[in-house]
Amino acid sequence: MVIVQINYRRPEMDKAEWEARYTDERAAQFLNVAGLQWKIWLDGSEERRAGGIYLFEDRAAAEAYVNGPIVARMKANADVGELEIRVFDVRQRMSEITRAPLPNVRAAAE
Numbered sequence: 001m002v003i004v005q006i007n008y009r010r011p012e013m014d015k016a017e018w019e020a021r022y023t024d025e026r027a028a029q030f031l032n033v034a035g036l037q038w039k040i041w042l043d044g045s046e047e048r049r050a051g052g053i054y055l056f057e058d059r060a061a062a063e064a065y066v067n068g069p070i071v072a073r074m075k076a077n078a079d080v081g082e083l084e085i086r087v088f089d090v091r092q093r094m095s096e097i098t099r100a101p102l103p104n105v106r107a108a109a110e
Contacts, residue, residue: 003056034061036061037103
């Protein structure tokens, strides 16, 4: 399993305008990303930081996402500043012990 972490600085705008961008349809597009197990959406409203944590079934799926059309649109979007993209292997056993929400894994600490 592989984690992709994406963070960026969002534009200065009214909070209501920013929140209006987060629609069910926007989230639903991630249901079709090959190899994606889940995504956690991040929002640091005070410092205008946003992003996501993504769990992929393997490195090939993670790399395909990072090099694919969704991330390409982020890179081309003038409203996205300080874009950071990181890819990490999951330390599965340690994550099992600390009850990480990994698919098909029972909590080892129980």
